[in-house]
Amino acid sequence: MDTAIPTPAPRRNSAGKREQTKAQNRQLILDAARGVFAEMGYGAATVRDIIRATPLASGTFYNYFKSKEEIYQAIRDEVALAIRPLLREERMKATTVEEFISGTFRTFFEFVASDRIDFRTIRHSADTTRVRVDTPEVIAGFDELREDIETAMARGMFAPVDADYLMAAIAGVAFEVAESMMRREVPDPAGAAVFATQLFLGGIRTLPHKRAAAPGG
Amino acid sequence: MDTAIPTPAPRRNSAGKREQTKAQNRQLILDAARGVFAEMGYGAATVRDIIRATPLASGTFYNYFKSKEEIYQAIRDEVALAIRPLLREERMKATTVEEFISGTFRTFFEFVASDRIDFRTIRHSADTTRVRVDTPEVIAGFDELREDIETAMARGMFAPVDADYLMAAIAGVAFEVAESMMRREVPDPAGAAVFATQLFLGGIRTLPHKRAAAPGG
DNA sequence: TCGATCCGTGACGAACCGTCAACTTTTGCG
DNA sequence: CGCAAAAGTTGACGGTTCGTCACGGATCGA
Numbered sequence: 001m002d003t004a005i006p007t008p009a010p011r012r013n014s015a016g017k018r019e020q021t022k023a024q025n026r027q028l029i030l031d032a033a034r035g036v037f038a039e040m041g042y043g044a045a046t047v048r049d050i051i052r053a054t055p056l057a058s059g060t061f062y063n064y065f066k067s068k069e070e071i072y073q074a075i076r077d078e079v080a081l082a083i084r085p086l087l088r089e090e091r092m093k094a095t096t097v098e099e100f101i102s103g104t105f106r107t108f109f110e111f112v113a114s115d116r117i118d119f120r121t122i123r124h125s126a127d128t129t130r131v132r133v134d135t136p137e138v139i140a141g142f143d144e145l146r147e148d149i150e151t152a153m154a155r156g157m158f159a160p161v162d163a164d165y166l167m168a169a170i171a172g173v174a175f176e177v178a179e180s181m182m183r184r185e186v187p188d189p190a191g192a193a194v195f196a197t198q199l200f201l202g203g204i205r206t207l208p209h210k211r212a213a214a215p216g217g
Numbered sequence: 218m219d220t221a222i223p224t225p226a227p228r229r230n231s232a233g234k235r236e237q238t239k240a241q242n243r244q245l246i247l248d249a250a251r252g253v254f255a256e257m258g259y260g261a262a263t264v265r266d267i268i269r270a271t272p273l274a275s276g277t278f279y280n281y282f283k284s285k286e287e288i289y290q291a292i293r294d295e296v297a298l299a300i301r302p303l304l305r306e307e308r309m310k311a312t313t314v315e316e317f318i319s320g321t322f323r324t325f326f327e328f329v330a331s332d333r334i335d336f337r338t339i340r341h342s343a344d345t346t347r348v349r350v351d352t353p354e355v356i357a358g359f360d361e362l363r364e365d366i367e368t369a370m371a372r373g374m375f376a377p378v379d380a381d382y383l384m385a386a387i388a389g390v391a392f393e394v395a396e397s398m399m400r401r402e403v404p405d406p407a408g409a410a411v412f413a414t415q416l417f418l419g420g421i422r423t424l425p426h427k428r429a430a431a432p433g434g
Numbered sequence: 435t436c437g438a439t440c441c442g443t444g445a446c447g448a449a450c451c452g453t454c455a456a457c458t459t460t461t462g463c464g
Numbered sequence: 465c466g467c468a469a470a471a472g473t474t475g476a477c478g479g480t481t482c483g484t485c486a487c488g489g490a491t492c493g494a
Binding site: 018025060063102 | 470472
């Protein structure tokens with residue numbers, strides 16, 4: 001107590017070297033996996049392909065992830081963890097059903113269209129097989145949506161309806177329209193959001209018209 | 218040339234034995250695959266598991282299907298081929314947008330809830346991984362839907378809107394709500410159809426109310 | 435009845451998986 | 465500093481699945 005605290009201080013402001021290397025390696029592997037998945041698709045990729053894209057040895061992979069599926073889940077989780085607070089905040093500040101719906105779709109489509117995610121990794125086999133992994137983090141996102149729907153109904157923002165179906169409908173439209181949007185030359189998150197929002201608020205007959213082929217030729 | 222057509226007639230009303238065996242074997246393998254996929258999920262199943270569930274040898278599998286993915290596609294195709302004409306017919310006889318939308322959803326949900334398909338095979342790994350294979354047959358189903366949407370718009374059943382997005386929205390709601398429906402104790406295709414139809418026709422505020430907890434306490 | 439053709443068979447080589455004993459680096463402590 | 469314990473890395477290994485292929489038996493056409 002009285003003499004001197006014997007400077008146990010060699011602690012750098014950052015972590016120890018071992019911990020630092022672990023974080024680096026994990027990131028190294030995650031980055032490699034993203035690249036490999038985007039390039040050849042989830043199905044065709046092997047754990048060896050991923051590790052070959054790093055300077056590490058094959059056994060090391062398994063110190064960080066149990067399998068190809070688990071690292072894919074980790075990548076999905078990064079996305080889920082990034083978008084969930086954005087969606088939640090948007091819905092929290094909504095006071096009308098219009099804000100609730102439009103905020104949800106606008107945030108979702110903008111996130112998907114942003115370069116924050118590589119959409120090929122999400123769809124991740126551009127050809128025929130689409131794998132969707134529902135990790136706890138992803139499921140938590142769905143649960144939050146249903147909670148928020150129920151809260152909004154309780155607050156009288158709209159009449160009580162089947163929350164499970166409504167959640168499913170919102171999620172289905174979000175995912176499928178996002179996919180359609182990303183197939184276009186230049187994705188238009190705003191347009192997709194307007195479409196989805198108006199569909200939910202007023203139904204098909206209130207959707208913005210799309211002008212037909214130019215009349216003048 | 219001129220003498221007599223030498224009765225090439227030993228043709229039975231059905232096909233030759235070879236052809237018959239081939240059809241049998243193919244069906245044998247398909248049935249086994251359905252069972253195996255339903256039991257242990259697509260990811261965990263191996264080609265050997267499937268062939269072990271038949272009296273055939275391992276090599277024979279590859280005379281009929283190139284891989285596990287291909288046989289899964291074949292199973293999906295059976296479903297797609299079964300439901301597509303039903304959907305098409307329903308949409309063909311629609312004269313109003315109400316009939317178009319409600320016919321589509323009702324037919325889809327009833328088909329899913331019927332025992333004509335094993336829904337576990339479609340979702341087919343109940344736990345975390347969902348694989349969706351977009352085979353040509355499946356894609357053709359989407360194309361038909363978009364065609365029919367465009368035809369309906371041309372006929373003035375509703376104003377011209379973005380057909381890609383509308384198709385995506387219908388498909389997204391159909392698949393996700395179907396999944397939600399099938400998670401219930403007793404699936405209610407009629408209820409799901411009413412929900413989806415009303416969502417598309419009038420928007421969220423016109424959905425049938427779900428009575429809240431009994432008001433009288 | 436007899437060749438030609440087709441198809442089922444199961445063993446085989448290749449590829450990938452996940453593990454593990456040996457080795458290297460880091461850490462804690464005198 | 466030096467040393468022993470702890471932690472992490474390495475790559476080779478046994479086990480499993482994959483897809484092929486040479487063989488042999490069944491079917492077909494004449």
